[in-house]
Amino acid sequence: EVQLVESGGGLVQPGGSLRLSCAASGFTFSDHYMDWVRQAPGKGLEWVGRSRDKANTYTTEYAASVKGRFTISRDDSKNSLYLQMNSLETEDTAVYYCARGWRVRGVIAAFDIWGQGTLVTVSS
Protein backbone atom coordinates (compact mmCIF):
# COMPACT_ATOMS: atom_id res chain seq x y z
CA GLU A 1 0.00 0.00 0.00
CA VAL A 2 1.27 3.43 -0.94
CA GLN A 3 1.44 5.44 2.27
CA LEU A 4 2.91 8.51 3.93
CA VAL A 5 3.03 8.83 7.71
CA GLU A 6 4.09 12.06 9.43
CA SER A 7 5.42 12.33 12.96
CA GLY A 8 7.18 14.79 15.23
CA GLY A 9 4.52 17.39 15.83
CA GLY A 10 3.84 18.90 19.22
CA LEU A 11 3.82 22.03 21.35
CA VAL A 12 6.80 24.37 21.08
CA GLN A 13 7.46 27.87 22.35
CA PRO A 14 7.95 30.81 20.01
CA GLY A 15 11.55 30.91 18.85
CA GLY A 16 11.93 27.17 19.32
CA SER A 17 12.66 24.36 16.90
CA LEU A 18 11.00 21.16 15.82
CA ARG A 19 11.78 18.44 13.30
CA LEU A 20 9.01 16.66 11.44
CA SER A 21 9.42 13.32 9.69
CA CYS A 22 7.47 11.69 6.90
CA ALA A 23 7.89 7.95 6.37
CA ALA A 24 7.04 6.66 2.90
CA SER A 25 6.16 3.14 1.88
CA GLY A 26 4.79 1.27 -1.11
CA PHE A 27 6.63 3.21 -3.82
CA THR A 28 10.13 4.10 -5.00
CA PHE A 29 10.73 7.13 -2.83
CA SER A 30 13.85 8.34 -4.63
CA ASP A 31 11.89 8.74 -7.89
CA HIS A 32 9.53 11.34 -6.47
CA TYR A 33 9.38 15.00 -5.62
CA MET A 34 8.11 15.39 -2.09
CA ASP A 35 6.39 18.47 -0.67
CA TRP A 36 5.25 19.84 2.66
CA VAL A 37 1.86 21.60 2.86
CA ARG A 38 0.38 23.11 6.00
CA GLN A 39 -3.07 24.10 7.18
CA ALA A 40 -3.61 26.50 10.06
CA PRO A 41 -6.62 25.69 12.26
CA GLY A 42 -9.81 26.45 10.36
CA LYS A 43 -7.89 27.83 7.39
CA GLY A 44 -6.90 26.77 3.89
CA LEU A 45 -3.91 24.97 2.44
CA GLU A 46 -0.48 26.61 2.19
CA TRP A 47 2.49 25.14 0.38
CA VAL A 48 5.62 25.10 2.54
CA GLY A 49 8.33 23.65 0.34
CA ARG A 50 9.65 20.90 -1.90
CA SER A 51 12.43 18.38 -2.22
CA ARG A 52 13.07 17.30 -5.78
CA ASP A 53 13.99 13.75 -6.64
CA LYS A 54 17.37 12.06 -7.06
CA ALA A 55 17.40 12.79 -10.80
CA ASN A 56 17.13 16.48 -9.97
CA THR A 57 19.83 16.30 -7.30
CA TYR A 58 17.44 16.74 -4.42
CA THR A 59 17.23 20.49 -4.81
CA THR A 60 14.77 22.30 -2.57
CA GLU A 61 12.43 25.28 -2.76
CA TYR A 62 10.56 27.11 -0.06
CA ALA A 63 7.64 29.42 0.44
CA ALA A 64 8.66 32.98 1.23
CA SER A 65 6.98 32.73 4.63
CA VAL A 66 9.40 30.01 5.80
CA LYS A 67 12.53 30.59 3.73
CA GLY A 68 15.59 30.89 5.95
CA ARG A 69 13.81 29.28 8.91
CA PHE A 70 12.74 25.87 7.56
CA THR A 71 14.91 23.24 5.89
CA ILE A 72 13.70 20.22 3.94
CA SER A 73 15.88 17.14 3.66
CA ARG A 74 15.42 13.50 2.80
CA ASP A 75 17.09 10.16 3.32
CA ASP A 76 16.23 7.85 0.48
CA SER A 77 17.86 4.90 2.27
CA LYS A 78 15.19 5.31 4.96
CA ASN A 79 12.39 6.37 2.60
CA SER A 80 11.99 9.46 4.73
CA LEU A 81 11.41 13.17 4.28
CA TYR A 82 12.15 15.74 6.97
CA LEU A 83 11.19 19.30 7.82
CA GLN A 84 13.48 21.11 10.22
CA MET A 85 11.67 24.14 11.59
CA ASN A 86 13.64 26.82 13.43
CA SER A 87 12.72 30.23 14.83
CA LEU A 88 9.11 29.14 15.06
CA GLU A 89 6.40 31.77 15.22
CA THR A 90 2.81 31.54 16.43
CA GLU A 91 1.75 31.89 12.79
CA ASP A 92 3.43 28.53 12.06
CA THR A 93 0.78 26.74 14.11
CA ALA A 94 -0.80 24.28 11.69
CA VAL A 95 -1.28 20.69 10.66
CA TYR A 96 1.70 19.79 8.47
CA TYR A 97 1.18 17.31 5.65
CA CYS A 98 3.76 15.66 3.46
CA ALA A 99 2.57 14.99 -0.06
CA ARG A 100 3.93 13.15 -3.09
CA GLY A 101 4.44 15.07 -6.29
CA TRP A 102 2.75 13.30 -9.17
CA ARG A 103 4.46 13.58 -12.52
CA VAL A 104 2.02 13.69 -15.41
CA ARG A 105 3.21 14.38 -18.96
CA GLY A 106 6.64 15.23 -17.61
CA VAL A 107 5.61 17.87 -15.08
CA ILE A 108 4.61 17.76 -11.43
CA ALA A 109 0.90 18.15 -11.99
CA ALA A 110 -0.61 17.47 -8.56
CA PHE A 111 -0.14 15.87 -5.15
CA ASP A 112 -1.56 12.38 -5.40
CA ILE A 113 -0.66 10.90 -2.02
CA TRP A 114 -0.90 12.74 1.30
CA GLY A 115 -0.04 11.76 4.83
CA GLN A 116 -2.52 12.09 7.68
CA GLY A 117 -0.80 15.21 8.99
CA THR A 118 0.90 16.16 12.24
CA LEU A 119 -0.11 19.13 14.38
CA VAL A 120 2.45 21.75 15.34
CA THR A 121 1.38 24.26 17.97
CA VAL A 122 3.59 27.27 18.63
CA SER A 123 2.57 28.91 21.87
CA SER A 124 4.00 30.17 25.12
Place this chain on the structure above:
Amino acid sequence: DIQMTQSPSSLSASVGDRVTITCRASQGISSYLNWYQQKPGKAPKVLIYIASNLQSGVPSRFSGGGSGTDFTLTISSLQPEDFATYYCQQTYSTPTTFGQGTRLEIK
Protein backbone atom coordinates in the same frame (compact mmCIF):
# COMPACT_ATOMS: atom_id res chain seq x y z
CA ASP B 1 2.80 34.41 -6.88
CA ILE B 2 -0.37 33.38 -8.69
CA GLN B 3 -3.50 34.08 -6.67
CA MET B 4 -6.36 31.60 -6.84
CA THR B 5 -9.87 32.80 -6.02
CA GLN B 6 -12.74 30.38 -5.52
CA SER B 7 -16.41 31.17 -5.51
CA PRO B 8 -18.56 30.77 -3.65
CA SER B 9 -16.76 30.45 -0.32
CA SER B 10 -19.65 28.38 0.98
CA LEU B 11 -22.61 26.68 -0.59
CA SER B 12 -25.70 24.95 0.76
CA ALA B 13 -27.25 22.28 -1.43
CA SER B 14 -29.41 19.17 -1.23
CA VAL B 15 -28.73 15.57 -2.13
CA GLY B 16 -29.32 15.17 -5.85
CA ASP B 17 -28.52 18.79 -6.72
CA ARG B 18 -26.10 19.79 -9.43
CA VAL B 19 -23.47 22.20 -8.12
CA THR B 20 -20.66 24.14 -9.71
CA ILE B 21 -17.68 25.73 -8.00
CA THR B 22 -15.49 28.18 -9.85
CA CYS B 23 -11.81 29.02 -9.52
CA ARG B 24 -10.09 31.99 -11.11
CA ALA B 25 -6.34 32.45 -11.45
CA SER B 26 -4.72 35.88 -11.33
CA GLN B 27 -2.85 35.05 -14.52
CA GLY B 28 -3.01 32.34 -17.15
CA ILE B 29 -2.09 28.87 -15.94
CA SER B 30 -2.85 26.84 -19.08
CA SER B 31 -4.59 23.71 -17.76
CA TYR B 32 -2.45 23.24 -14.64
CA LEU B 33 -5.37 23.28 -12.25
CA ASN B 34 -6.35 20.59 -9.78
CA TRP B 35 -9.32 20.08 -7.50
CA TYR B 36 -9.12 18.49 -4.06
CA GLN B 37 -11.77 17.36 -1.60
CA GLN B 38 -11.12 17.58 2.11
CA LYS B 39 -13.28 16.19 4.90
CA PRO B 40 -12.90 17.29 8.53
CA GLY B 41 -9.79 15.87 10.16
CA LYS B 42 -8.61 14.26 6.95
CA ALA B 43 -5.98 15.02 4.34
CA PRO B 44 -7.01 16.46 0.97
CA LYS B 45 -7.75 14.01 -1.82
CA VAL B 46 -7.22 14.82 -5.48
CA LEU B 47 -10.39 14.58 -7.56
CA ILE B 48 -9.48 16.27 -10.85
CA TYR B 49 -6.02 16.94 -12.26
CA ILE B 50 -4.89 19.09 -15.16
CA ALA B 51 -8.29 20.79 -15.27
CA SER B 52 -10.45 17.97 -16.58
CA ASN B 53 -8.89 14.59 -15.84
CA LEU B 54 -10.73 12.42 -13.33
CA GLN B 55 -8.43 10.76 -10.81
CA SER B 56 -8.70 6.99 -10.66
CA GLY B 57 -11.41 5.84 -8.28
CA VAL B 58 -13.25 9.17 -8.21
CA PRO B 59 -16.95 8.91 -9.15
CA SER B 60 -17.91 10.13 -12.59
CA ARG B 61 -20.39 12.65 -11.13
CA PHE B 62 -17.34 14.87 -10.61
CA SER B 63 -16.08 16.78 -13.63
CA GLY B 64 -13.75 19.68 -14.26
CA GLY B 65 -13.36 22.19 -17.02
CA GLY B 66 -11.70 25.39 -18.12
CA SER B 67 -8.31 26.67 -19.17
CA GLY B 68 -6.30 29.86 -18.94
CA THR B 69 -7.71 31.70 -15.92
CA ASP B 70 -11.22 30.31 -15.36
CA PHE B 71 -12.04 26.82 -14.17
CA THR B 72 -15.01 24.89 -12.83
CA LEU B 73 -15.69 21.84 -10.71
CA THR B 74 -19.14 20.35 -11.22
CA ILE B 75 -20.85 17.65 -9.20
CA SER B 76 -23.74 16.38 -11.29
CA SER B 77 -25.85 14.83 -8.53
CA LEU B 78 -24.77 15.46 -4.95
CA GLN B 79 -24.40 12.45 -2.70
CA PRO B 80 -24.24 12.55 1.11
CA GLU B 81 -20.52 11.78 1.07
CA ASP B 82 -19.80 14.83 -1.12
CA PHE B 83 -20.40 17.34 1.65
CA ALA B 84 -16.88 18.59 2.30
CA THR B 85 -14.53 21.47 1.50
CA TYR B 86 -13.12 21.77 -2.01
CA TYR B 87 -9.87 23.46 -2.99
CA CYS B 88 -8.42 24.36 -6.34
CA GLN B 89 -4.63 24.39 -6.84
CA GLN B 90 -2.43 25.71 -9.62
CA THR B 91 0.77 23.88 -10.50
CA TYR B 92 1.70 26.10 -13.43
CA SER B 93 4.42 27.86 -11.49
CA THR B 94 6.24 27.65 -8.18
CA PRO B 95 5.05 28.35 -5.56
CA THR B 96 2.02 26.21 -6.13
CA THR B 97 -0.97 28.01 -4.66
CA PHE B 98 -4.41 26.99 -3.50
CA GLY B 99 -7.75 28.69 -3.52
CA GLN B 100 -9.27 29.63 -0.18
CA GLY B 101 -11.69 26.73 -0.30
CA THR B 102 -15.41 26.22 -0.85
CA ARG B 103 -17.37 24.62 1.96
CA LEU B 104 -20.25 22.55 0.64
CA GLU B 105 -22.93 22.06 3.27
CA ILE B 106 -26.19 20.16 3.42
CA LYS B 107 -29.29 22.32 2.99
